[in-house]
Amino acid sequence: MKTVCNLDMCCGCMACIDICTKNAIRIERDLDVYNAVIDDKKCMRCGECKKVCQNCNDEIVKNEPLGWYQGWIKDETRQNSSSGGVAAAIEKYFYNSIGDVYSCCYKNGEFVFICADSISDIASFAGSKYVKSNPSGVYKAIKEKLRNGKKILFIGLPCQVSAVKLFVGENLEHGLFTVDLICHGTPTPELLYVYLNQHGIYQKMVSNILFRSKSNFQLITDAEYITTKGTCDAYSIAFLSGLDYTENCYYCNYACSARVSDITLGDSWGSELPKEEVKKGISLILANTSKGKYLLNAIQIAIQPVDKEKAIKENNQLCRPTERNSGRSYFFKEIKAGSSFDKIIWKIFPWICFKQLIKSILIKSRIIGGGAKYNPYGIIIQYK
Structure with a gap:
């Protein structure tokens, strides 16, 4: 082959x-x-x-950030965002004032990239997507628009940002603005559909999929929870533990502080800001180029410096790729043999699953409310 x-x-x-x-x-x-x-x-x-x-290509240009910040959008968009809604603020400003915006959404049963035709399209970009998405087709469209003098904003994972920059070439890059999202690694969409199918949920029947709400990691399809609201399902446990990414993710060239985009966005985990702000979501923001600085100065967000060393400590993909989980080979062997996704995760992570079962019972009994707090490395660290 x-x-x-x-x-x-x-x-x-x-x-x-x-x-x-x-x-x-x-x-x-x-x-x-x-x-x-x-x-x-x-x-x-x-x-x-x-x-x-x-x-x-061994000579992909990466830049050490010019500034390290944390912040959030100042309107209601923040509540619908995974963290502080800064991506939405950038997208709205660019769409209204500069040019076309491309990013990922769930459409017709697939995770694909589209060009926003309206503010409602931009709203569809919101939320983390813990699965590989397909940018196929947008590269040609972006290059053609850049040739015609159009300005373009592209928001995606670091590898996708690198791809679009390689595709359009240096001569057209002056009109291209890029935002990359701090990425822990991504599973294939086929794996997500295996999990959903085993729960009687089929992709063509689903109009929307959510993977998290602020610090609560739980898969939701069309506002329906697969497991008890407030608990972590098997798909999320696998993702958070680094169990089920594609092979390349464990060797990621972009898991470092030098970035391939104009702006890098993630979660400001461990922020020392007031608890009421942390609960609403706070974005980690890295301004990597002068174009990135320009966009951040233009948008309406609350923004302040963040400690670089702490930001790296709380987001380990800013210094190294996610480590391969020791149970990965067994997981894929069993999944490919048709075994139950839930049962495999129970076998690999019995203690985590047991705690989620107990939590589900307590929530259903109304002894506690729903909600769980996780660190970005996939270890459940606190329950409330």
């Missing part, structure tokens, strides 16, 4: 598919890996796919 990059190291950015004029590349997806496979019969040996593949 001939692949664009090293076997099992494809991050699924899909840039190679967009660049190939002969449709000679397909993405082969397993539950635990992606591979960009080349059809030798169609391939013209032009090498364009390798030019846009970040795994084949």
Whole structure:
């Protein structure tokens, strides 16, 4: 099998598919890996796919942040955001004042990238998405618009930001503004659908999927909780523990303080700000370039400095990739054999699952309220 990059190291950015004029590349997806496979019969040996593949480029430019901040949007959008809503503030400003906005949403049963046609489209970008999304098709559209003098804002994971920058090239990059989201790693959407299907939920039937609300990590489909509201379900436990990412994520080139985008956003975990603000959500904000500084100065947010060392300590993807969980091989072996997702997680994490069961009983008995607090590394550290 001939692949664009090293076997099992494809991050699924899909840039190679967009660049190939002969449709000679397909993405082969397993539950635990992606591979960009080349059809030798169609391939013209032009090498364009390798030019846009970040795994084949050693000179991707990253910048150490010019400023480290924390903050939040000053309107009601904050309550619908995973953290402080700063991404929404940037998107709204750019859409109203500068140009087109591209980001990820759940649409027609798939996690895809779209160009916002309205403020309601921007609202659909809100929320964390703990699954790989598909930017295929948007690279060509973005490059064409940049050629025509349009300004573009692209918000995605670091590997997706890198892909769009490689695709458009340095000559057009002056019109491209980018925001990357601090990423712990991502599972394949196929794995998410296995979990949902085992609970009688099918992707084409679902109009919306939420993965967390502020510091509460729990999968919700169309406002319906798969497990007791306030408890952590098996899919979330697997994600938070670093159990089920695709292979490339454990070798991520972007898990460092130097960033590939103009602005980096995440959660300001461990913030020392007042508890009432922390509960509402606070974003960690890294201004990496002069373009990033410009956008932050233009939007209406509450913003203040944050301690760099503490921010890195609380977001370990700013210094290293997530470590592979020791149960990963067993997990995928059992999942591929058709075993129950829930039962596998119970076997790998019995104590965590037992605590969630007890919590579910207490919530149903109205002895405690729903809600759980987690650290960003996937270990449940506190219950309330």
